[in-house]
Amino acid sequence: MTEVIKQKSTLSYFNTFFLFFGVSVIIELFYMGILGVIQGTTLTILELSLSFDNAVINALILANMPPIWRKRFLTWGMLIAVFGVRLVFPILIVFATTDLSLLESFTLAINNPAEYEKIITASHHIVMAFGGIFLLMIFLSFLFNENKDVHWIAIVEKYASRWSSVGDLKILIAILTISIIGFYTPSEILVADEIKKIDKGEIILPMVYGILLFLSIEFLRGILEDDGSKHESNSMEIEREKIENVVNSKLAKGGFASFVYLELIDMSFSFDGVLGAFAVSQNIIIIMLGLGAGAFAVRNLTILMVDRGTVSEYKYLEHGAMWSVGLLAISMIIQIFMHLPHGLIIALAIIPIAIAFIHSVRENKLDKYKI
Template structure:
């Protein structure tokens, strides 16, 4: 079962890591490995959400999502989107960006270095909004309760996350951006560039969130109609085809899943810029991670179970918050990509360990979720 479900992911991982060593040696191997772990962790909740929706679809639409949908997710978002970001910020064509990265790496690095403040501001704001919206939401399950409880209360204030993000952007523009690195080792005032790019990142987040909400509402409407049809069938005694009902909602489900995939992959792609600017390494690392998202989705659908590691989503979002702040700091200061990667992996690993301890405590308490959560949380708050 495990090999059947994850076989292709294992194969792509091996090929990707070998390609990384051939391309850039063992340092490239480390960068790709970190990007893969980061993408898998950040998209773990994506796989859980996908599985919850996918199991409601008929076999035909499941196959469509797991083939065409994954091709869109892997090649459209993880491979093409990073090139588009570099092309726009460096003001060159996408084909030229790819050509420079292979044939004139020094020139490519110059362009990316000059464009980095814009990339960092755009990505930093997008990731920061993801983190803030998560941390200000009141959740039944909390990991670091001493942080999350008071922030959840503050989150009742409307538009608080947007206000905080804009304040952070202003501070970044007035500090890091006024002494930003430029090619040749000097510094330049990039305040206007950072402000415009940061606002663009904020707008992008709001648009993606709006689209996700729109399709989610459509999906709920279709499910409500399906439920009403089933109730009507019970009253009249008529048989209703389950496949036909799935077919009615399937199109909106598919669109919703694609928008979700796009929004979830944004954080992975943007976060990747905090680790490396090289298109090839980003494509390898994010591509490997995207394959595991597909395998996890299939596994969860086939097993009929959801995620047992309840703090993993928290750890992934804390990693997103850390990457957001690191991106903003890199507007002025250079931070080694391996250090950046390990920060995210460490937070995710910590949340996984906390989840395991919680599950053991839950078993010991005989299913008392609150008691188990409190016991498992003690080391988290130290």
């Protein structure tokens, strides 16, 4: 049985991704033309890149789960990932920012995407404020990490790691950002080529909620991962130890706890992609298809890692993804007040990831030559 798995080609692991991606491209082409395909493909690449580390963690936990729960994660978990997080969550965002009921929001999104997109556009500044500060918190959490021992853009990341020991700088920067934006926020903004009067609370409160969401997720994950002991090792060892404590516990060995824990981690990793998607497209169908294809790719990559017992060696890819998150966060905050071209946003999402990938490949080749 082991030999059959080893002989399985790498591409064959991604059959479901290729199938879903192909169907998605066809739907996007008929639905929005070339722009829809470009936006959907960009979201797929973004989701895969942002969730690359998620695939590594998934593989580590999945390898210790009972076979039945492993299968359920790849089936039930896929439905939750594609239709739950990437379809329902954007609808919940609109439900929370408009007077529509949850059922009305869902019905409108499916039956009248054009009208639904207009509603999202009318709440554009609210979504951008909420998503922008949430993504900024993710980027700042990555940047100000004193345990990080691998630095890509060293001139920035090394100094940020040193300063992180002074205090919780990500909260300070986030609050300072809200204060500055709240002070300078105008009473009127341009929305879909129309001047709209707004209240400062429509921007400040969503940003506060964005910070609360981030801190709540971190708190909840901390509860699940805490084993009551102190750690003084590097960040990767800490993460691995926390995960192993959960998967080796009596409750986790039953399968259900590992499944819930894994879904929680997967969901928390998905928030940045879902919220960042609004910077690329505001069409719910394109968001679901693009991010859904990326979710399939992440699941396939997880299976590949589990079967072969390997993890990725592209050490800068996560860094590129995080810098992409940071640039998308800035772009979303700017889009509270003004429109940015789609081409610029797509470039901000892809270029850091592409450069990080190329740099990682080159570093791997140099390491092989040294050996």
